[in-house]
Every structure is written in C-alpha cells, then in structure tokens.
Amino acid sequence: MEKNHANYRDVNENPCNMCMPMGGILAFKGLEQSMVILHGSQGCATYMRRHMAEHFNEPIDVASSSLNEKGTVYGGEKNLKQGMDNVIKAYRPGVIGILTTCLAETIGEDIDRISQEYLREKGYGDLPVVTVNSPGYGGTHTEGYWLTLRRIVAQLARPTEAHARxxxxxxxxxxxxxxxxxxxxxxxxxxxxxxxxxxxxxxxxxxxxxxxxxxxxxxxxxxxxxxxxxxxxxxxxxxxxxxxxxxxxxxxxxxxxxxxxxxxxxxxxxxxxxxxxxxxGNPLPACLEQERGRLLDCMIDSHKYNARGRSVIFGEPDNIYGVAKICLENGIYPVVVATGSKNPKLVKLLEEKLAHSPLRCTVLTETDFTTIRKQSRGKANIAIGSSEGRFLTEKEGIPLVRYGFPIHDRTGGQRLLSVGYAGTTMFLDRITNTLLEHKHNHYRKSMYEMFYLNNQPVEEFFLESSGEQHDVLMQSEPRH
Ligand code: SF4
Structure with missing residues (x-):
C-alpha cells in the first residue's frame, strides 16, 4: 500500500525490537558450555547483558572485545584475540560464539580469519568457534536469533549415519x-x-x-x-x-x-x-487429550468476556502469529498486529487469517511504539506483548498482558507458560482476567465503557473512529 507522505516519518521512535546480536546471544546461551564474545564496544555488551539479566533474572556473562577509538582506526584483531584468550582462561568453554556489532561490521572486521588464526597460533584446533555477522543495523534480534541458529547448524552439524531422532x-x-x-x-x-x-x-x-x-x-x-x-x-x-x-x-x-x-x-x-x-506412529496419550479438553472448557468459560476484547499484539513474528491465532480463536479480534521485523511472510499469513475477522486490522512491520500507540488509540482494549509496550497502558490506558521478550518491569518472565494445550489455557486465563480487571476498574468511566454501554455496535464504533493510516502495510476490510 502506498505510504501517506503527509504523515511519513523517516525515523523510528522506540522501535518494536532489539538489535541483531541480542538474538544471537540468546541462541548461543542454548548450547551446552558455551560462551559468547561480542566483537565491538563495551556498551553493546552492557546493554544486552542488562536486558537479558532483567528478563531471565539470572547472571548473564557476555564477553566483549572492548573496541575503542584506536581499535576502530587500526582494526580490532588484537582486541578479539585477547578477548578469546581471556574467555578460554576464565571459563574453559566447550564452544565459543563470536558475534559482530555495528562498529565491527562497519570497519569490516573478518572474524572468521581472526578467530581461525588465533586457534592455530594457540594450538586450540579442536575448540569449536561459531562466527556470526550480526550488525545492529542488519536486522532485529529475531533475525539475529535465527541467523545464529543457522550458522550453528551449518558449522557444527556433520554428515552422520541416518537415525530415528x-x-x-x-x-x-x-x-x-x-x-x-x-x-x-x-x-x-x-x-x-x-x-x-x-x-x-x-x-x-x-x-x-x-x-x-x-x-x-x-x-x-x-x-x-x-x-x-x-x-x-x-x-x-x-x-x-x-x-x-x-x-x-x-x-x-x-x-x-x-x-x-x-x-x-x-x-x-x-x-x-x-x-x-x-x-x-505413537498414539495421543490420554493426559494430552485431557489437557486439550480442559483448554476447550476454558474457552467456553471465558468466551462471554473475551468476545468484548479488541487486541493490539506486538513482538517477534512467529510469536505474534501464535498470539493472533489465540485471539482469533477466542473472539478477541486483533485491531493492530505489529513487529519490528521486516517480514513479508508474516503479513501474508496474517492476511489469510484476518480475512475471517469481522474487524479491520492494521498490520505493521518494521514499526515502532509511537506508531503502534497511534494506531491502537480508541480501537484496542487489551495489549499483548513485552514490557516495551507498557506505554500503551501509561499513555493510552490499554492494559498490557506481558508476553515475549523482554519482560523487565515484572518478575518471572522466564516462567511464563504459553505453549501447548496447558500453556494456552494459562495464557488465555491471563488475557481474560486482564480484560475483567480493566472492566471492573473502569466501570462507567472510560472509552472501554463506551464499547459496552452506549449501545453502539462495536464494529460501527471502530469504523467511525478508525484513524489515519500510517505505515500500514496491510489491512483486511471490515465485513458485515
Ligand atoms: S545497535 Fe549496534 S551499537 Fe547499538 S547495541 Fe546494537 S550492535 Fe551495539
């Protein structure tokens, strides 16, 4: 869809994503005995350690090659080799992941050559090292996560005899x-x-x-x-x-x-x-069948509350697609679905699913929270996403169900269960109870109340109040 140039800004204000190496760190943290080095300035590692430590409530060790002005001008080879030396001495890792940052990529550091040269010089030929080119401007943390997984598989998987796993x-x-x-x-x-x-x-x-x-x-x-x-x-x-x-x-x-x-x-x-x-060829175990039945029961119990829900969903593409499916299955029709990633596949998938929704939905990619707020104003009564969306509550009065990464203004982000039949049941309860709490706290006071009490059909209200279209990449038309 054509951009509305009158409202077009060529900047992101509070983007709906984090930078590429952050996702790479997360992927490396899922390998046994792994340690990560960020080739770049100290600040990058500090920012990522802080975000992850607050979300997981764990100490997060990430090394930095600590590039400074001198390294930027003359190259960071010495720093990276020194960093690898320190990491091996301090942690004795089973595998080292090396991720680049904006600075290292901009000055054209060859991390493959430097790391292989270091291993040869020091006689660590057997130590696996996985390198990933991940400048912050190369994509979001989601692309960093998947690219790192691909590099791990490409560099560590070996031709093996066929097996049944x-x-x-x-x-x-x-x-x-x-x-x-x-x-x-x-x-x-x-x-x-x-x-x-x-x-x-x-x-x-x-x-x-x-x-x-x-x-x-x-x-x-x-x-x-x-x-x-x-x-x-x-x-x-x-x-x-x-x-x-x-x-x-x-x-x-x-x-x-x-x-x-x-x-x-x-x-x-x-x-x-x-x-x-x-x-x-294995049958479905009875306990999973029961969990499925309990989820159906939960959907029936809560449908009368959820039918009033209108959601703004934001986060990583595959995760928000899952959330959108839960919302659509339960009548919490999405009015805004947003991600910081550039992802045409997500837009296509949502287009197919939202075609059955009675409400118009704005899908935003490569977006920021200023745009998400603007698009959600007066349309959504529940937000679902990470802590970065808390301004939707503070500035627009839309309550936030925390899901995804990072959750840094609440404890227990690492313990949130949302997948499978049992996880969906718990997630749905969190959504329903947030809608109920908001309703009770704002009875006869808010925009939310208008949806319920002014006898105006919800669909008509949304049609009348639909705001400017800005950075809108896809819309499904309202159906009556
Ligand atoms: S955007 Fe670039 S400079 Fe900023 S933290 Fe990420 S890698 Fe470092």
Whole structure:
C-alpha cells in the first residue's frame, strides 16, 4: 500500500525490537558450555547483558572485545584475540560464539580469519568457534536469533549415519515454554534433539556453590548428529530460507523439513501433535487429550468476556502469529498486529487469517511504539506483548498482558507458560482476567465503557473512529 507522505516519518521512535546480536546471544546461551564474545564496544555488551539479566533474572556473562577509538582506526584483531584468550582462561568453554556489532561490521572486521588464526597460533584446533555477522543495523534480534541458529547448524552439524531422532528447532520462547515442549515430546515418546535449549542455562535452580558455566543446553554431539535425523520440525513459519536452520539441514543433509506455527491455541497445537503422531506412529496419550479438553472448557468459560476484547499484539513474528491465532480463536479480534521485523511472510499469513475477522486490522512491520500507540488509540482494549509496550497502558490506558521478550518491569518472565494445550489455557486465563480487571476498574468511566454501554455496535464504533493510516502495510476490510 502506498505510504501517506503527509504523515511519513523517516525515523523510528522506540522501535518494536532489539538489535541483531541480542538474538544471537540468546541462541548461543542454548548450547551446552558455551560462551559468547561480542566483537565491538563495551556498551553493546552492557546493554544486552542488562536486558537479558532483567528478563531471565539470572547472571548473564557476555564477553566483549572492548573496541575503542584506536581499535576502530587500526582494526580490532588484537582486541578479539585477547578477548578469546581471556574467555578460554576464565571459563574453559566447550564452544565459543563470536558475534559482530555495528562498529565491527562497519570497519569490516573478518572474524572468521581472526578467530581461525588465533586457534592455530594457540594450538586450540579442536575448540569449536561459531562466527556470526550480526550488525545492529542488519536486522532485529529475531533475525539475529535465527541467523545464529543457522550458522550453528551449518558449522557444527556433520554428515552422520541416518537415525530415528527428530530435530526440533524453536523460536525465542520462555524457559518454561521450552520445558513444556520437552514434556510434550516425552509424553509422545519422541527421541528428539532440541535446539536451542536454554531452559536450564537461563533459568537454573538455586545452587551453591555458584558455577560460572550453568548446566544444560543442547549438546554439541547432538548438533553434530542433526544431519542424520529422520525429520526436522521447525517452529519458524515466517523465517526466511537464508536464516532457516531447518532449511540448511534439508539442503545440506536431505533432512525432511516440517515448518510449523508456534503451538499456541487449539489449531496450532493440534498441528504439532498430529505431526508427532504421524512421524512416530505413537498414539495421543490420554493426559494430552485431557489437557486439550480442559483448554476447550476454558474457552467456553471465558468466551462471554473475551468476545468484548479488541487486541493490539506486538513482538517477534512467529510469536505474534501464535498470539493472533489465540485471539482469533477466542473472539478477541486483533485491531493492530505489529513487529519490528521486516517480514513479508508474516503479513501474508496474517492476511489469510484476518480475512475471517469481522474487524479491520492494521498490520505493521518494521514499526515502532509511537506508531503502534497511534494506531491502537480508541480501537484496542487489551495489549499483548513485552514490557516495551507498557506505554500503551501509561499513555493510552490499554492494559498490557506481558508476553515475549523482554519482560523487565515484572518478575518471572522466564516462567511464563504459553505453549501447548496447558500453556494456552494459562495464557488465555491471563488475557481474560486482564480484560475483567480493566472492566471492573473502569466501570462507567472510560472509552472501554463506551464499547459496552452506549449501545453502539462495536464494529460501527471502530469504523467511525478508525484513524489515519500510517505505515500500514496491510489491512483486511471490515465485513458485515
Ligand atoms: S545497535 Fe549496534 S551499537 Fe547499538 S547495541 Fe546494537 S550492535 Fe551495539
């Protein structure tokens, strides 16, 4: 759709994403005994450590090559080699991940050559090092996450004899969600290799004495074996092939790829479970069937409240697609769906699903929170996304259900469960209760009340109050 130039700003104000290496760190934290070095200035590492420490409530160790003015002019080779030396001495890692930042990429640092040269010079030939070019301006943290997974697979998977295990590759989920995925796989008696697995490394049990390198993470031997797996299930419907680890395993080793939506909501979770039944030949266990029944029961219990919900959803593409599916299944019609990523696949997927919604929805990509707020004003009565959307509550009075990454103004972001039948049930309760609480707190006082009490049909109200169209990439037309 053509841009409205009268309102076009060529800047982002408070973008709806974080920068590329942040996602790369997250992916590396899901490998066993891994340590990350950011090749760049100290500030980049500090910003990312802080965000992750507040979300996961864990100490987050990320090394920095600490580039300064001198390194910027004469090159950062010495700094990176010194950094690798310090990391090996202090942590004795099983694998090192090296991510570039804006500065290192802008001055054209060759991290492959530098790291390989260092390993040769020091005689560490056996130590695996995975390099990722990830300037902040190269994409969002989502692209950084997926590109890093692809680089991990491309550099560590080996030609292997065929075996019956199934690769499971997940997007940026909470540690609690990863544990739920593993529980479902175990219930279905699937022999799996899950990548990445930071369910323990970023949410470890209290332990004394403290260990610098947490236990857990995907084993390097398992990653090496991914090339011989019977299949890959990747929860990355919106991921571009150039960043898709599943696509890499399919093209390099011929592993069949099944790309699925994140199992959030009834339909998406059914797709996951049905695929497991098909691939393994194992029946659906009774407890999962009961959990599905309880989710249906929860949907029935709460539908009379949720039918009034109008949502603004924001975050990472695959995650918000899952949230949008939950909303659509429960009558909480999305009026704004937004991501900081540039993602045509997401737009297409949403276009198909929103075609059945009775309300017009604005889909924003590469967007910021100023635009999201403007588009949500007077239309949405519930927001679903990370803590970065708290201004929707503070400035627009739209209550926020916290989901995704980062959650830094509440505790327990790492324990939020939202996937599978059981996780969807808990997530739906969080949404419904937020709508109820907001209704009770604003009874006869707010815009929200107008939706309920002025006898104006909700659809007409939205049509009349639809604001300017700004950076709108797709709209589904209202249907009556
Ligand atoms: S955007 Fe660039 S400079 Fe800023 S934190 Fe990210 S990598 Fe560092």
């Amino acid at each position: 199934i690769n499971v590759i997940i997007p940026n989920l909470s540690p609690a969600d990863i544990r739920e995925m593993k529980r479902i796989l175990q219930l279905m008696q699937v022999d799996y290799i899950l990548l990445p697995d930071y369910s323990d490394t970023l949410d470890r049990p209290y332990q004394k004495p403290y260990h610098k390198m947490p236990e857990g993470g995907t084993k390097l031997a398992d990653i090496a074996a991914m090339g011989g797996a019977a299949a890959t299930i990747q929860f990355g419907l919106t991921v571009d092939e150039s960043m898709s680890p599943g696509h890499c395993l399919a093209s390099e080793f011929g592993v069949p790829l099944y790309n699925l939506p994140v199992p959030m909501g009834i339909e998406n979770t059914d797709m996951f479970i049905n695929l497991l039944v098909k691939l393994t």
